[in-house]
Amino acid sequence: MDPIIEPKVLRGFRDSLPRTELLRKKIRNTLEREFTLFGFVPIDTPALEYSEILLGKGGGETDKQIYRFLDHGKRDIALRFDLTVPFARFMARYSGEIILPFKRYHIAKVWRGENTQRGRYREFTQIDFDIVGVDSASADFEILMVMQRSFTALGVKKFKIHFSHRELLKEFLKNYGLEMNYVSILRIIDKTKKIGKAKVKDLLTELCAASQADDILEFIKIEKNDSLTLNKMADALDPDIEAFRRIDEIFKCIEECGLSEYFSFDPSITRGLDYYTGLVYETFLMDLPEIGSVCSGGRYNNLASLYTREKLPGVGSSIGLDRLISALEELKLSDPVEEGSNLIILFLDDSLLAAYQKMAAQLREAGLSVDVFPQKKKLAVQFNYAEKRTIPLALIYGETEHKKGVVTLKDLRTRKSYENLKLENAINTALELLRS
Amino acid sequence: MDPIIEPKVLRGFRDSLPRTELLRKKIRNTLEREFTLFGFVPIDTPALEYSEILLGKGGGETDKQIYRFLDHGKRDIALRFDLTVPFARFMARYSGEIILPFKRYHIAKVWRGENTQRGRYREFTQIDFDIVGVDSASADFEILMVMQRSFTALGVKKFKIHFSHRELLKEFLKNYGLEMNYVSILRIIDKTKKIGKAKVKDLLTELCAASQADDILEFIKIEKNDSLTLNKMADALDPDIEAFRRIDEIFKCIEECGLSEYFSFDPSITRGLDYYTGLVYETFLMDLPEIGSVCSGGRYNNLASLYTREKLPGVGSSIGLDRLISALEELKLSDPVEEGSNLIILFLDDSLLAAYQKMAAQLREAGLSVDVFPQKKKLAVQFNYAEKRTIPLALIYGETEHKKGVVTLKDLRTRKSYENLKLENAINTALELLRS
Numbered sequence A, B: 001m002d003p004i005i006e007p008k009v010l011r012g013f014r015d016s017l018p019r020t021e022l023l024r025k026k027i028r029n030t031l032e033r034e035f036t037l038f039g040f041v042p043i044d045t046p047a048l049e050y051s052e053i054l055l056g057k058g059g060g061e062t063d064k065q066i067y068r069f070l071d072h073g074k075r076d077i078a079l080r081f082d083l084t085v086p087f088a089r090f091m092a093r094y095s096g097e098i099i100l101p102f103k104r105y106h107i108a109k110v111w112r113g114e115n116t117q118r119g120r121y122r123e124f125t126q127i128d129f130d131i132v133g134v135d136s137a138s139a140d141f142e143i144l145m146v147m148q149r150s151f152t153a154l155g156v157k158k159f160k161i162h163f164s165h166r167e168l169l170k171e172f173l174k175n176y177g178l179e180m181n182y183v184s185i186l187r188i189i190d191k192t193k194k195i196g197k198a199k200v201k202d203l204l205t206e207l208c209a210a211s212q213a214d215d216i217l218e219f220i221k222i223e224k225n226d227s228l229t230l231n232k233m234a235d236a237l238d239p240d241i242e243a244f245r246r247i248d249e250i251f252k253c254i255e256e257c258g259l260s261e262y263f264s265f266d267p268s269i270t271r272g273l274d275y276y277t278g279l280v281y282e283t284f285l286m287d288l289p290e291i292g293s294v295c296s297g298g299r300y301n302n303l304a305s306l307y308t309r310e311k312l313p314g315v316g317s318s319i320g321l322d323r324l325i326s327a328l329e330e331l332k333l334s335d336p337v338e339e340g341s342n343l344i345i346l347f348l349d350d351s352l353l354a355a356y357q358k359m360a361a362q363l364r365e366a367g368l369s370v371d372v373f374p375q376k377k378k379l380a381v382q383f384n385y386a387e388k389r390t391i392p393l394a395l396i397y398g399e400t401e402h403k404k405g406v407v408t409l410k411d412l413r414t415r416k417s418y419e420n421l422k423l424e425n426a427i428n429t430a431l432e433l434l435r436s
Helices: A018-037 A051-055 A084-093 A137-153 A166-175 A179-189 A197-204 A210-219 A226-236 A242-256 A321-330 A350-365 A379-388 A399-404 A423-435 B018-037 B051-055 B084-093 B137-153 B166-175 B179-189 B197-204 B210-219 B226-236 B242-256 B321-330 B350-365 B379-388 B399-404 B423-435
Strands: A048-050 A068-070 A076-079 A102-111 A123-132 A159-165 A263-265 A279-285 A295-300 A314-320 A343-345 A370-372 A393-396 A407-411 A416-421 B048-050 B068-070 B076-079 B102-111 B123-132 B159-165 B263-265 B279-285 B295-300 B314-320 B343-345 B370-372 B393-396 B407-411 B416-421
Touching: A018 A102, A018 A123, A018 A137, A018 A321, A048 A051, A051 A076, A051 A084, A068 B068, A084 A102, A084 A123, A123 A137, A123 A321, A137 A159, A137 A242, A137 A279, A137 A295, A137 A314, A137 B350, A159 A166, A159 A242, A166 A179, A166 A210, A166 A226, A166 A242, A179 A197, A197 A210, A210 A226, A226 A242, A226 A263, A242 A263, A242 B350, A314 A321, A343 A350, A343 A379, A350 A370, A350 A423, A350 B137, A350 B242, A379 A393, A393 A423, A407 A423, A416 A423, B018 B102, B018 B123, B018 B137, B018 B321, B048 B051, B051 B076, B051 B084, B084 B102, B084 B123, B123 B137, B123 B321, B137 B159, B137 B242, B137 B279, B137 B295, B137 B314, B159 B166, B159 B242, B166 B179, B166 B210, B166 B226, B166 B242, B179 B197, B197 B210, B210 B226, B226 B242, B226 B263, B242 B263, B314 B321, B343 B350, B343 B379, B350 B370, B350 B423, B379 B393, B393 B423, B407 B423, B416 B423
Parallel strands: A159 A263, A343 A370, A343 A393, B159 B263, B343 B370, B343 B393
Antiparallel strands: A048 A076, A068 A076, A102 A123, A123 A314, A159 A279, A279 A295, A295 A314, A393 A407, A407 A416, B048 B076, B068 B076, B102 B123, B123 B314, B159 B279, B279 B295, B295 B314, B393 B407, B407 B416
16 A cells, blocks of 8 residues: 555645634625725735845845745746735836726735744735825725724724824934934834833833933823823924824814724834834724734835835725634634535435435525435434534435425424425425524 | 836736726625535635645656745745645545535635746636535536536526546447556547547557547547437447446436536546546536636545545536636626726815715715715816726715705716705615616
8 A cells, every 4th residue: 555645734824624714704705895885996916926026125135934936937936925015016017007096905815934933824814905096184094994894894892993193203203313213213112012111111222311212102102082192292293293184184084983982092003114104003902902903004105116106105904814813713703604504405215316406406596505415324324414514404305205295394403393395385494494 | 216126927927906806706706605505615725735745646756837846944845736636635634523525615726837828827716616525426416516507607608518427438448458548548538629539539549449449439429419329338338337327317317407408418528637537527618619618527536545545535626717707708798897886975175074984984884885085186086086987976065065964966977966965865866876
């Protein structure tokens, strides 16, 4: 006998069994419905791109996490590691065709050779949505509202979207002559929720005086309510700067739409990437704060500068589907998805196969999902199969029923039988039983 | 100014613009609905696997088309080139967990470094569905019926599923002592529809006598109807062989379900892979025969023998989504998918932004997909945007309307305006206009 190959998967990769895959589909459908209601449309891009495109100019050595190799034609190619870079390339390529403002979403897998020690996966699904071609409070708010609607549609009740505006920190640092350290400082502040204020202060004092670090920490502190936080910041800055106007407009929208409970103005939100230029935000599940943000993003003033001279401002957000699913499961918010079909036709007699298949077709016409048990086996085996797959109903049609031209419907949950039914009546009874 | 990177994609790869992506989603949804009605459940597997898994034992040199490389940990890995091999590995891995018979579908991308000269793509989407763990006529027919239902659900009227059974050819060749050439001969016959009978005969005569080649060609010819074809074959073989019983049962199901017009018994169907052991089939669009089969498969008696000692018989079929879409487009069977939202709220006054966003929320509650134009611009610009995105309705709410507490609804298709409406009335009017 030949030795067999062990059917293992690569570390950091996962199969998706039906129960998980059905849940993934359900969540995707829920989110896609929200995106569509807001006028977003889907796109897709290749999994493989030229490494030059994905890595940009600095590319060469930078990202050890990327799956990069030479193809048969010795082209230097790589698997995409996020959906933002391919989207930038996409917008540059179709800039003549696409009508701006453009609202797109993209749900797709990305790959990163991350260290799996930290419970990270190397293949995961990103859900990105962006509005490109406009810099306005309306677009900023729309992304925030899609986020709010999405989590509500997923059944999450207790969540909060924390947001800030990067200009405020930038202006604040100018007062101290620290603007040259702006990116380093915002990266440190970005860690506040993870490492705590004390450690942030330690890091800041490597870049500025201890008293300045204290001032920065005071500046990014959330006060009792959003107005107090904003007032404090307005006192420290020129209250006429554009960022305040933008924040004010966004708050008006939040209030008018009755969504105040879902938002919190939080100057400690900065996001790590130097890419963002305006609004930035993160979303926290109040019953699961330790997992960090489940949906984050911000405003950028130029999406595709590596690939085109056209200036493309935009605002967008991103959800990691895998982390979201873990969170929903932990919060018991993911209803068990029904895996089995609605009804099974038991196989009692070989000569009745064609009749079983025809009945199945008629039941499916009525919208029922139907299994025909695929061969004659002991009834106990067939019932056992139905039970394991949690199929609620069975249709019994043997020699006796065949002679009488009737069927028996059995509710496998209650063990109750409905005998001597014409098929149409059995269909109606089945539909009723499934509704109950 | 920095030079820009040309935003190109790899040859053989494609971006999917919203119009295409919406069509892909629609087709996927249609097919998934059919699969679900038949009790199939979805799975997914990683895009990357150990090369050993994907290539099997002979692996080493065999497949130059595969994207294969070493990862950061020097593991020999590759991108999947079909969904069958990963499914075999999957079944071996979860054999203890999965309840048999198992009906799964899998819709996912696969990658092959094929020669793009022939109009082939290097990234494409496969749709596979299989019933594993049983060898029965019922399962065979169920796959055939899923195929029939799928094409009907996609709006294709004129298609035919050609099927045969490999045992018939095998038995026939035994009569001539040609069984050792069984696989080579079936591979030649498999080319009949592509290269024609004359060339097939030339190839056959390299393996057998010219008279034998004539006999083989006569044996695989379709007669005036299925019965005549089958009778001819039964005359040439022992009519008691199992394959005839299986075919007979399948025909009974086809007839009982009223599907005869969609099926044709065709002994020239053999499929190229040596993997199949029973029923084999291909699907042809009668208005587009030149593109070849759009959905093919067959019965195999052991899915996962490389990875497990457990014997897993099964039957399955596969659709190439990209070729299917080209075909539907060529047949004008793909309705244009609406890309734009149902309604746009025009942006007339900065002070009304929050009101626009609230109205949008209310309209979405009613199930309408709604764009808010994201900033104040000339009306001509906003109407132009709506027209380009084929948005049918516009809601107008400026200073005048605001004072009166009403809105104006405009049907952009007919240019008709509905003025002085309360918002609830505008919603109802919009829903009516969209239905018309």
